[in-house]
Amino acid sequence: MIERIHTSDVEPDADEVAIAGHVHEIRDLGGLVFLIVRDREGLIQIVFKEEREPELFEAVQDVGAEDVVRVVGEPLESDQAPGGVEIAPTEYEVIDEADSPLPLEISKDIEVDLSTRLDNRALDLRKPETLAVFTLRSELITAMEEWFDDEGFVDIKTPLISKGGAEGGAELFPILYYNQDAFLSQSPQLYKQMLMASGYEAVYETGTAFRAEDFATSRHVSEIAMFDVELAYIDDHDDVMDVQEESLRYALREVAENAERELDLLDVDLEVPEDDFPRITFDEALDILETEYGHFPDDPTDLDTKGEKLLGEHFEEQGHPAFFVVGYPDEKFYYMQDVPDDDIASRKFDLIYKGQELSSGGQREHDVERMVEEMESEGVETANFEFYIEALSYGTPPHGGYGLGIDRLVQKVAGLDNIKEAIMFPRDPNRLEP
Ligand code: ATP
Ligand code: AMO
Numbered sequence: 001m002i003e004r005i006h007t008s009d010v011e012p013d014a015d016e017v018a019i020a021g022h023v024h025e026i027r028d029l030g031g032l033v034f035l036i037v038r039d040r041e042g043l044i045q046i047v048f049k050e051e052r053e054p055e056l057f058e059a060v061q062d063v064g065a066e067d068v069v070r071v072v073g074e075p076l077e078s079d080q081a082p083g084g085v086e087i088a089p090t091e092y093e094v095i096d097e098a099d100s101p102l103p104l105e106i107s108k109d110i111e112v113d114l115s116t117r118l119d120n121r122a123l124d125l126r127k128p129e130t131l132a133v134f135t136l137r138s139e140l141i142t143a144m145e146e147w148f149d150d151e152g153f154v155d156i157k158t159p160l161i162s163k164g165g166a167e168g169g170a171e172l173f174p175i176l177y178y179n180q181d182a183f184l185s186q187s188p189q190l191y192k193q194m195l196m197a198s199g200y201e202a203v204y205e206t207g208t209a210f211r212a213e214d215f216a217t218s219r220h221v222s223e224i225a226m227f228d229v230e231l232a233y234i235d236d237h238d239d240v241m242d243v244q245e246e247s248l249r250y251a252l253r254e255v256a257e258n259a260e261r262e263l264d265l266l267d268v269d270l271e272v273p274e275d276d277f278p279r280i281t282f283d284e285a286l287d288i289l290e291t292e293y294g295h296f297p298d299d300p301t302d303l304d305t306k307g308e309k310l311l312g313e314h315f316e317e318q319g320h321p322a323f324f325v326v327g328y329p330d331e332k333f334y335y336m337q338d339v340p341d342d343d344i345a346s347r348k349f350d351l352i353y354k355g356q357e358l359s360s361g362g363q364r365e366h367d368v369e370r371m372v373e374e375m376e377s378e379g380v381e382t383a384n385f386e387f388y389i390e391a392l393s394y395g396t397p398p399h400g401g402y403g404l405g406i407d408r409l410v411q412k413v414a415g416l417d418n419i420k421e422a423i424m425f426p427r428d429p430n431r432l433e434p
Contacts, residue, residue, distance in 0.1 A: 004070065008041035012077035012085040019044055019087065020070040020095065022126065023063055025107045033060050036082070036107070037069060040131065042261075045081040046071050046089055056092045066098035066106060066126075114418055121425060121434050132262035133422060136255060137410045139262075141206060143254035144227060147247040148204040153229070156203045158191035160184060160210075164384040171212035173222075184210035187403060192230035193364055194391040196399040202231040209403070214429055217305075218418040219356055219408060223427040227409075229361075230401030237347040237363040238279075240400040241324055244351060244359065245277050248322065248404075255413065268415045271321060277351075278315060278323040285325045288314055301329045303350075303357075312355025322353045347400070354412040361402020368393045 004020040021039035031050040036043050050057045063069070072091035077084060104112065104120040106127055117124040124130055149155070161177060162185050172183040187209050195203050209226045229247075234240060252272045256263070263270055280288075282303075289295040289307050292314060297304040303311070303325065315323045326349040348362035365371040368389060375382050382389060410422035420426040425434055 002070065006041040007037065007039050007044035007083075010044055010075045010083075010085055010087065012075050014075050016072060016074055016090065017087070018070060018072045018091075020068070022098075022106075023065055023067045023069055026063060026065060031057075033057065033063075035060065035063065035069070035071075037071065038106075038126075038128070043082050043128075045078070045083075045086040046073065046092075047086050048089060048092075053089060056089050059092055063094065064098055064100050066102060066123075068095040068098075069093065070095055114420065118420060118426065118431065119434075125424065129265050130421075132265040133410065133414045133416065134424060136259050136262045136266070136414055137406075137422065139255050139259045140251050140410060140413065141227075141406065143251040144247055145204070145206060146254075147250045148229070151202070151243075153202040153204045153231075154200050156188075156192075156195065156200075156205045158185070158188035158205060158207065160208060171214075173210050173212045186211060187226070188228045189401075189403070190385070190388045192228055192401055193396075193399065194388060196230055196232040196364075196366075197392050197394065197396040201233065204229045206406070216429075218420075219305075219411070221407060221419055221423060221426050221428055225406035225423070227404040227406050228401065229404075230399060232397040232399040234363065234398055234400050237326070237349060237361075237400050240361055240363065240402060241277075241279065241326075241349060241351075244361070244402055244404070245322075248351075248353075249273060252413070266414050268413070270413060273320060273322050275320065278318075278320055279326055279349075280323065282325055282327045282329060285311055308352055308357055309355040312352055315352075316354070322351060322358075324349045324351055349402075351402075351404070353409070356408060356412060357405075358408050358412070359402045359404035361400065363398070363400035366392065366396040366398050368396070
């Protein structure tokens with residue numbers, strides 16, 4: 001490895017250090033050149049003085065923005081340098097030169113539209129604020145996985161290529177699989193459930209789901225990072241919500257504690273929801289919208305974007321950034337348990353976080369006879385689901401689970417306007433590269 005330390009580890013008055021990174025900024029003041037060098041952990045100032053180091057001073061005249069350089073030198077305390085320390089160089093080397101002009105400014109705080117940023121994503125990803133989003137994202141996923149590992153959940157991987165859709169209705173991307181038609185997976189749901197029948201008891205997957213929806217919103221993408229969970233021997237869907245609530249609280253707490261620098265860079269004051277997440281029925285949700293906001297969703301069986309936002313405001317005012325809506329009347333999917341005489345229409349729930357749906361889940365139907373009846377009444381072609389129906393027919397414990405959109409979680413935690421900012425190389429109906 002090339003010898004170097006991170007800029008954040010440079011202490012004033014330490015012995016000679018070596019750092020390496022991209023040239024973030026160049027300030028030429030005549031007999032004095034300031035280079036601000038950027039690595040993954042931050043920025044550091046290097047001061048080249050003509051009088052003190054004439055040869056290096058001469059060499060640095062040719063430096064360009066975003067060149068990759070390595071500098072060896074003595075760290076000195078300095079009030080005017082970012083981080084309070086600067087380096088007086090004894091060695092300076094350009095490792096690789098950057099072409100110029102750059103299609104996107106990295107160091108200057110210029111508003112650039114999202115589409116230009118995404119067209120030049122590799123450069124945009126260099127910006128400290130963009131990097132902060134992905135450091136935060138990594139922290140969130142690691143924390144989430146840590147919680148499930150500690151609780152004894154099994155880390156699984158389900159196939160991304162399948163013969164049919166998980167939920168039938170949603171749009172699928174067709175692919176050619178050797179000489180037969182297949183689809184990109186829309187959800188690991190059926191496989192998670194099969195694993196419950198197989199006795200795995202509690203599983204999680206950090207995976208990918210594909211949705212061929214034709215959207216133009218700030219919260220939809222075609223390739224989604226999905227955090228899926230399934231657990232067996234539940235009493236009811238409240239057990240599933242408990243798991244989701246505790247794991248999310250833990251992940252947010254970890255990020256609040258470990259990603260202070262990133263939250264600062266993004267100007268986010270992250271509130272960890274320590275109180276129980278409110279759990280309201282769908283009818284109660286409609287009631288709040290109607291009486292408090294005079295809002296009636298167009299489709300009375302679903303919450304619309306505005307409805308979610310208004311409910312988000314309602315609960316945020318009471319100190320609850322996250323809450324569950326339980327029992328959607330339109331979503332008695334064949335796999336959702338529909339308990340006779342239950343006061344809850346179906347055992348499905350959504351988690352709304354900061355005014356946006358973050359996850360969907362519920363208690364599943366584990367009684368195969370009832371499920372097949374439901375499928376037939378919904379007009380689902382049971383022949384396409386033989387593998388699933390069969391897997392569940394040899395004894396299946398009561399179970400439930402959910403899928404959480406990781407990109408939406410990152411979007412909300414990092415305070416981003418658009419979900420695509422939370423994805424390194426996002427896919428939407430109009431974007432297939434980079
Ligand atoms: P899921 O599809 O998993 O339920 P979702 O958040 O996409 O998650 P939807 O029920 O599809 O949930 O959509 C929720 C809301 O998002 C809709 O009520 C609608 O207001 C809005 N929405 C969805 N698709 C579009 C679209 N193409 N254009 C504008 N708004 C949309
Ligand atoms: P659902 O279809 O609601 O549920 O998806 C779960 C969560 O995934 C996210 N999501 C999306 N994010 C970005 N762009 C999209 N196009 C998109 N579609 C969905 C949302 C959503 O809440 N099988 C069930 C889960 C389960 O019950 O286990 C499912 O996939 O955050």
